[in-house]
Amino acid sequence: MEDKEYFEKRKIEYFDIQKKITPDFPKNMLLELSNICNHSCIFCANSKSTRKKSYISFDFAKRILEEAYDLGTREVGFYSTGEPLVNKDLEEYVKIAKVIGYEYIYITTNGALLNEDRAKSLIDAGIDSIKFSINAGTRESYAITHGKDEFEKVVGNLKNLFDYRRDNKKNFKIFISCILTRYTNNEKSLILNELSPYTDDVVFLNCKNQCGVMYEVNKYLTIEEDVKEENNICPLPFNKLHITCEGYLTACCADFQNYLIVSDLNNETLKNAWNGEVFKGLRRKHIENKLEGTLCYNCVNNVNSDIKPLNDEISIEYDAKMFDKTEEIIKRIKNFK
Numbered sequence: 001m002e003d004k005e006y007f008e009k010r011k012i013e014y015f016d017i018q019k020k021i022t023p024d025f026p027k028n029m030l031l032e033l034s035n036i037c038n039h040s041c042i043f044c045a046n047s048k049s050t051r052k053k054s055y056i057s058f059d060f061a062k063r064i065l066e067e068a069y070d071l072g073t074r075e076v077g078f079y080s081t082g083e084p085l086v087n088k089d090l091e092e093y094v095k096i097a098k099v100i101g102y103e104y105i106y107i108t109t110n111g112a113l114l115n116e117d118r119a120k121s122l123i124d125a126g127i128d129s130i131k132f133s134i135n136a137g138t139r140e141s142y143a144i145t146h147g148k149d150e151f152e153k154v155v156g157n158l159k160n161l162f163d164y165r166r167d168n169k170k171n172f173k174i175f176i177s178c179i180l181t182r183y184t185n186n187e188k189s190l191i192l193n194e195l196s197p198y199t200d201d202v203v204f205l206n207c208k209n210q211c212g213v214m215y216e217v218n219k220y221l222t223i224e225e226d227v228k229e230e231n232n233i234c235p236l237p238f239n240k241l242h243i244t245c246e247g248y249l250t251a252c253c254a255d256f257q258n259y260l261i262v263s264d265l266n267n268e269t270l271k272n273a274w275n276g277e278v279f280k281g282l283r284r285k286h287i288e289n290k291l292e293g294t295l296c297y298n299c300v301n302n303v304n305s306d307i308k309p310l311n312d313e314i315s316i317e318y319d320a321k322m323f324d325k326t327e328e329i330i331k332r333i334k335n336f337k
Contacts, residue, residue, distance in 0.1 A: 020238070021280045021287070025071045025271070029241035030253050031061060032080035033087040039110045040147030041135060042332055043179055043207045043221055045214050046081055047147070048325050049256040051316050055087055056245040060266065064243060065097055067270040073241065075104040080242060080253050085113035091125040098126035108133055108177065110146065111154040119161050129173035132158055134195065135180075137187030144335050145184060155195065162198040176202045181221040183336045211254035212298025212307070213318065216326045220333060233286050234300060237279065241270075248314060249273045251282055251296070257318045259295040259309040278310060 034055045040047040065076065076097050078084050084107045087093075097105050106129040107122075114122075114130070122130070134154060136142035142151035162174060176199045178184075178191055188204060196202050207221045208214075236242070237251040243265065244250055244258065251260040262282065263273030273279065282296070291297035295307050295318075309315030 021283050022275050023238045025073065025274060026239050026241050027073060028075040029068050029073045029243065030077045030080050031064065031243050032056065032082060032245045033078050033084050033090060033093065034245050035082040036086045037083040038086060038112060039083070042145050042329055043181060043210065043214060043217050045210050045256045048323055051257060054245050057247065058089060060247050061093060062096055064265065064270060065100055068241060069100050069102065071271055074102060076102050077106045079107050080244065081256055083110060085109050085118060091121045094122060094125035094127050104128045106131065111157050112148065112150045114157045114161065116160055119164060123170055123172060127172060129175060130161065131175040131177055133177050135178050136184045137190035137194065141184050141187060141336065144332050158195065158198050174199045178202065178204050179207050180204055180223060181207045182223050183333060185223050209299065209302050211252055211256065212295050213256055213323060215304035216324060216329060218302065220329045234296060237283050237286060258315045259307065259318060261311045261314045264314065282310065
């Protein structure tokens with residue numbers, strides 16, 4: 001579940017990490033169906049990623065769903081660095097996960113492709129929650145933020161989904177998440193007033209350096225600088241599975257250039273990959289605070305240092321100077337009133 005009650009139940013597990021090199025197998029998994037996105041959000045690294053755009057293999061996804069479930073995973077989200085609805089087989093994956101026995105199946109989507117037919121088919125397939133990523137409160141600021149003038153379309157899809165759930169007495173959750181920038185922070189109350197009646201919860205998050213590869217947002221978009229905490233260990237390598245559309249196990253949901261790949265699951269079992277030496281080595285670096293040279297170091301410390309991938313053969317080269325969105329950000333923010 002992705003509501004407040006769920007997060008409260010998982011709070012101790014999520015933040016008070018058991019400092020183990022080989023932790024228990026995760027209950028939650030993100031399975032990336034595609035790294036393609038139909039939007040280009042101003043704060044997101046997807047549009048500047050140079051990974052090959054692709055879709056997950058159907059047979060591979062089915063195998064991983066079965067393997068993970070047998071190992072104890074009970075929740076699956078079908079998304080990561082891309083938009084899940086660009087994959088036309090999304091409903092089939094939801095059905096498969098439901099048949100296997102997954103207790104909670106969810107997506108986060110920008111909602112532009114969630115027309116009435118797709119929404120109904122997802123609900124019929126057995127999805128447990130749909131979270132809309134709506135990162136502005138007006139049509140104008142939405143177009144600047146998302147790179148697409150589809151605010152009214154998305155809000156319409158949200159309202160239709162809510163009406164369908166109510167009229168047909170369906171049991172699934174509807175959420176909204178909103179990433180705020182210094183230009184949209186003043187629209188918070190507008191979003192709550194206009195959209196909260198059609199959702200179970202609205203979650204606001206401040207824009208930040210996304211997985212250590214969006215350092216330019218610090219200068220142009222952040223509302224305030226993040227407060228650094230001592231011994232702030234990221235929980236993701238310890239309690240969640242992140243599987244890319246290419247079939248790799250990565251340590252992070254925002255690994256846009258495959259710099260945190262710990263295993264190629266096309267050639268290795270999920271159990272061996274989770275307990276493998278590469279992953280154990282990365283967890284040890286987190287615990288001992290020796291992350292220098294890794295993508296995790298840039299993310300945790302909000303810096304733009306030189307980094308190296310965990311796997312040279314699988315990663316796509318990240319050049320901090322070339323992999324930059326400053327020009328696009330400046331061009332867009334000039335349009336804010």
